[in-house]
Amino acid sequence: MTRLGTWVREGQIWGSIFRHGIPRDRRTRAMAILSNVFLHLHPVAIRKSGIRLSFTWCMGGLTFFLFLVEVVTGVLLMFYYRPTVEYAYFDIQGLRAHVTLGLLRELHRWGAHAMVITIWLHMLRVFLTGSYKPPREFNWSVGVILLVLTLLLSFTGYLLPWDQLAMWAITVGSNMARATPLVGSEGPGASFLQIGGVPLVHAGDDARFGLLGGTFVGPAALLRFYVLHCVFIPVVVTVLLAVHFWRIRKDGGISGPL
Amino acid sequence: MPHLLAATSMIERVKEFINAVCQPHWFMILSVLGLVIFLRFYRTLTRPAVAGPLAALGLLAFLASCMDENFAKIVTKADNVPIVMMMFAISFVIWLAFRQAAINDENIEAGRPLTEAGADDKVLVWPDLVYIELIALVLCTAFLTVWAIVLRAPLEQPADPNIAPNPAKAPWYFLGLQEMLVYFDPWLAGVVFPGLIVVGLIAIPYIDKNPRGNGYYTFKERPFAISTFLAGFLVLWVLLIIFGTFLRGPNWNFFGPYEYWDLHRPAALLNVEPRDLFWIDIMGLGIPKNFLVRELPGILLIAGYFILGPWILRGLFFRKLYQQMGFARFSIMSFLLLVMLLMPIKMALRWTLNLHYIVGITEWFLNI
Numbered sequence: 346m347t348r349l350g351t352w353v354r355e356g357q358i359w360g361s362i363f364r365h366g367i368p369r370d371r372r373t374r375a376m377a378i379l380s381n382v383f384l385h386l387h388p389v390a391i392r393k394s395g396i397r398l399s400f401t402w403c404m405g406g407l408t409f410f411l412f413l414v415e416v417v418t419g420v421l422l423m424f425y426y427r428p429t430v431e432y433a434y435f436d437i438q439g440l441r442a443h444v445t446l447g448l449l450r451e452l453h454r455w456g457a458h459a460m461v462i463t464i465w466l467h468m469l470r471v472f473l474t475g476s477y478k479p480p481r482e483f484n485w486s487v488g489v490i491l492l493v494l495t496l497l498l499s500f501t502g503y504l505l506p507w508d509q510l511a512m513w514a515i516t517v518g519s520n521m522a523r524a525t526p527l528v529g530s531e532g533p534g535a536s537f538l539q540i541g542g543v544p545l546v547h548a549g550d551d552a553r554f555g556l557l558g559g560t561f562v563g564p565a566a567l568l569r570f571y572v573l574h575c576v577f578i579p580v581v582v583t584v585l586l587a588v589h590f591w592r593i594r595k596d597g598g599i600s601g602p603l
Numbered sequence: 604m605p606h607l608l609a610a611t612s613m614i615e616r617v618k619e620f621i622n623a624v625c626q627p628h629w630f631m632i633l634s635v636l637g638l639v640i641f642l643r644f645y646r647t648l649t650r651p652a653v654a655g656p657l658a659a660l661g662l663l664a665f666l667a668s669c670m671d672e673n674f675a676k677i678v679t680k681a682d683n684v685p686i687v688m689m690m691f692a693i694s695f696v697i698w699l700a701f702r703q704a705a706i707n708d709e710n711i712e713a714g715r716p717l718t719e720a721g722a723d724d725k726v727l728v729w730p731d732l733v734y735i736e737l738i739a740l741v742l743c744t745a746f747l748t749v750w751a752i753v754l755r756a757p758l759e760q761p762a763d764p765n766i767a768p769n770p771a772k773a774p775w776y777f778l779g780l781q782e783m784l785v786y787f788d789p790w791l792a793g794v795v796f797p798g799l800i801v802v803g804l805i806a807i808p809y810i811d812k813n814p815r816g817n818g819y820y821t822f823k824e825r826p827f828a829i830s831t832f833l834a835g836f837l838v839l840w841v842l843l844i845i846f847g848t849f850l851r852g853p854n855w856n857f858f859g860p861y862e863y864w865d866l867h868r869p870a871a872l873l874n875v876e877p878r879d880l881f882w883i884d885i886m887g888l889g890i891p892k893n894f895l896v897r898e899l900p901g902i903l904l905i906a907g908y909f910i911l912g913p914w915i916l917r918g919l920f921f922r923k924l925y926q927q928m929g930f931a932r933f934s935i936m937s938f939l940l941l942v943m944l945l946m947p948i949k950m951a952l953r954w955t956l957n958l959h960y961i962v963g964i965t966e967w968f969l970n971i
């Protein structure tokens with residue numbers, strides 16, 4: 346076995362992928378981080394106090410991991426799910442009844458709830474350690490946007506099972522948009538926006554209409570939420586995650602006393 | 604078996620008492636009081652010898668409560684389970700953070716180095732951090748898998764726009780906002796306040812000019828920032844979510860944790876408007892026809908609150924902070940703080956006067 350291992354590690358294929366020896370000394374351990382596109386999100390060396398679990402609670406890392414879980418289970422769920430009023434509910438029912446190892450939806454839903462909790466705890470940790478203070482102000486702002494996007498991801502996904510729970514939760518949530526100042530048909534100021542007595546902002550063109558693609562939570566809303574949930578928001582989150590991680594390193598790594 | 608009956612009625616009385624103190628006003632007052640006591644005595648309260656028994660007591664109370672049918676029904680509802688987990692997780696991390704803050708604060712007072720000190724004391728990411736991440740990832744996967752096996756994701760009847768459930772609730776993480784709807788109109792509770800929460804969070808690093816407490820746990824060096832954040836996050840966000848999830852039933856009525864969700868309990872009446880108080884009770888006149896004149900007392904109250912508020916805050920509490928922050932930062936900070944305080948103020952007015960709106964220009968949907 347050892348000889349087989351040596352043979353693999355000394356071969357051309359292994360050597361072309363990992364351009365360093367087994368990470369046993371300082372140099373190769375540094376190389377392990379530097380020469381790997383994923384691992385080099387990290388610096389090579391890090392403050393000893395910064396990796397203690399009691400300091401970070403590991404909540405940022407877990408939030409990212411849960412995001413990856415959501416991506417993987419989400420892609421698999423997309424194989425079984427059609428975002429139309431005719432099929433959506435019965436696809437979910439079928440997923441529960443017929444698909445082997447039908448834990449996908451459970452993993453996806455509980456992972457999403459867990460992600461909301463871990464991102465809140467991450468924010469709490471960053472606040473309580475004062476890690477938003479200079480030079481990390483901008484990265485805190487990026488983090489707040491990521492928090493909002495996480496909630497929106499969860500919110501848009503909530504509609505997709507198309508059961509009573511989903512539809513009425515989104516109805517309650519999206520009714521708020523009707524009250525947006527100026528651009529909601531029942532928001533303050535909207536009644537001023539009219540030309541010759543014809544209102545410019547009404548139930549057929551206000552903020553809620555834009556969100557739902559209609560005046561009620563119907564087929565257009567389902568499709569809109571599906572596209573936002575599966576394509577648009579995840580792409581934006583991925584880009585911002587890159588900025589967030591890159592800025593951690595650029596702002597001096599994990600925080601600690603100056 | 605008289606003693607058994609006595610014990611049962613004793614338990615019933617305890618439940619009734621808890622139901623009573625969970626009413627909105629007691630719930631909020633006791634929460635704020637709890638936070639104040641915790642922040643005042645965090646050094647004693649976070650000691651393992653004190654925190655341990657307290658945690659055990661809390662857990663015991665929770666488990667004992669689960670024997671109640673109505674309580675068990677609401678906490679084991681599939682989508683509510685994460686909130687129960689969050690309650691325990693937040694209690695734990697708050698203890699963890701303030702325990703370390705207490706140790707650090709004592710170190711600072713004694714002139715000893717911080718627990719996080721040692722900037723040059725570095726370790727290699729491979730293997731020290733990468734392995735921690737690997738273990739965390741494996742544990743998280745295991746936890747999530749067990750959770751997924753034990754608890755099925757909810758799937759109710761197919762969506763039907765003609766049958767509205769009662770109560771119709773937003774997803775749990777927005778229930779704090781839905782609870783705010785009791786006190787404010789949707790344009791505030793659903794649009795302006797969430798917007799200002801996001802703006803306010805982003806603004807934090809730009810208005811907090813306190814250079815201390817950067818990169819380590821402490822409470823003593825930044826009491827105002829931490830108290831304000833925790834009042835917002837714990838009381839006005841997390842506790843409102845818990846309240847909206849567990850204690851709001853049909854017609855968004857209040858139900859104690861051990862109460863049955865009765866569909867036929869009548870909704871609360873709101874009938875006191877400050878315009879009536881001012882024009883009829885104080886001035887002895889009728890209500891003016893013009894709605895701007897009619898709402899003048901309320902408009903003046905709100906305008907005065909936001910214009911005079913910062914000056915009063917500065918004069919009473921924040922002289923030093925004002926010098927540190929400067930005019931622009933202080934104005935933004937005090938505006939955000941006053942918006943945040945509007946919530947408990949409106950709650951208190953509702954509980955004491957049964958007040959509906961401070962400003963009620965229903966003609967423009969402009970109700971505060």
